[in-house]
Amino acid sequence: MGLNTSPRRCLASVIPYAPGKSIASVQRELGLKNVVKLASNENPLGPSPKAMAVYRRVEKQCHIYPEGASPELRQAIARFHKLAPEQVLVGNGSDELIRYLCEAFVDPEDEVVVSQYGFIRFRQQALLMGARVIEVPMVDWTHDLETMAKAASARTKLLFVANPNNPTGTYNTEDEVRRLLKTVPRSTLVVLDEAYCQFAGEWDDYPTSIPDLVREHDNVVVLRTFSKAYGLAGLRVGYAVADPEVLSWLDRIRMPFNVNLPAQQACIEALKDAAFVRRSVSVVSTARAPLAASLRELGFSVQDSATNFLFVKCPIPGRELFKGLLKLGVIIRPLDEYGLKEHARISIGSRDQNRQLLAALRQLIGVPV
Ligand SMILES: Cc1ncc(COP(=O)(O)O)c(C=O)c1O
Numbered sequence: 001m002g003l004n005t006s007p008r009r010c011l012a013s014v015i016p017y018a019p020g021k022s023i024a025s026v027q028r029e030l031g032l033k034n035v036v037k038l039a040s041n042e043n044p045l046g047p048s049p050k051a052m053a054v055y056r057r058v059e060k061q062c063h064i065y066p067e068g069a070s071p072e073l074r075q076a077i078a079r080f081h082k083l084a085p086e087q088v089l090v091g092n093g094s095d096e097l098i099r100y101l102c103e104a105f106v107d108p109e110d111e112v113v114v115s116q117y118g119f120i121r122f123r124q125q126a127l128l129m130g131a132r133v134i135e136v137p138m139v140d141w142t143h144d145l146e147t148m149a150k151a152a153s154a155r156t157k158l159l160f161v162a163n164p165n166n167p168t169g170t171y172n173t174e175d176e177v178r179r180l181l182k183t184v185p186r187s188t189l190v191v192l193d194e195a196y197c198q199f200a201g202e203w204d205d206y207p208t209s210i211p212d213l214v215r216e217h218d219n220v221v222v223l224r225t226f227s228k229a230y231g232l233a234g235l236r237v238g239y240a241v242a243d244p245e246v247l248s249w250l251d252r253i254r255m256p257f258n259v260n261l262p263a264q265q266a267c268i269e270a271l272k273d274a275a276f277v278r279r280s281v282s283v284v285s286t287a288r289a290p291l292a293a294s295l296r297e298l299g300f301s302v303q304d305s306a307t308n309f310l311f312v313k314c315p316i317p318g319r320e321l322f323k324g325l326l327k328l329g330v331i332i333r334p335l336d337e338y339g340l341k342e343h344a345r346i347s348i349g350s351r352d353q354n355r356q357l358l359a360a361l362r363q364l365i366g367v368p369v
Pocket of ligand 1: 041093162165166196227236
């Protein structure tokens, strides 16, 4: 039976997002028991126990709809950042907000500026709207904000910067971002996706986008997530901070109950658990340099990272490495979808997880002479 109709033409250019392989699927397919996942930049500490206590407490209310616009969580985020609630919009992961930005602002043939190896979801969502995607080459695996600013025209609705970037792990400084904001047309919304910002906090020149840049520029949208430093990827909660008028357009197309009830309540608690976030950051910053050094000894070239993952050039093709490690019970992320066949992305895990990764790598590729 063939399809008797045709999907929207722009779908031909949309390649679906390839998420990290799950532990359950590897256990099922390869019959392995002990599987380590270092493929989706999740938190090796697990979720904040305080947030989970609230999650369990509200489970008895799961027969009722949540409040549609997550007003309590919105207020809690606003309080956390010393903003007004109207400057915050909550999404089903920051991913949903990337989608809303494109759906709300991009008409077919409008331009969207992205970076060559910037987070792939920006391009995918823009293509879904039939946009002309302008891709600006990176310099040293970093967004070239000066060239991106020059690429933006009156037709450019959105300019996306992941800061720090996934998958390259690099970041742009406050000076670079400020220069970008001086140059782009005011009609271009500059989206600063800061999913990994907590891990970049130790660099003094990392931008203070909230509240400074958002207050100073009505065309800045900052995206944050509970999936990384807060350890709540499974709950799917992210938020946007921006000018209320910008957010009002996203709110218009928001799904009626986009964030579920336990997730809303657990995230309010997670915001209060600053000690957990500090511990998450500390686990990563303690392991980052030693793990990079061990990988270099094994013949990898490792990019400096301001995130909870390492972007590496592998001694064997990335897909081969991924497949070999899979058989040894370790899941990493190959980067073919970015056209990076020699590279891979490896999340920084717990001490045990990193040890298991290194043992598997030694078994697979040995120590080069
Ligand atoms: C740069 C970046 N932005 C956004 C996201 C989406 O995060 P979430 O939808 O879990 O909030 C990710 C997830 O890995 C990411 O790496």
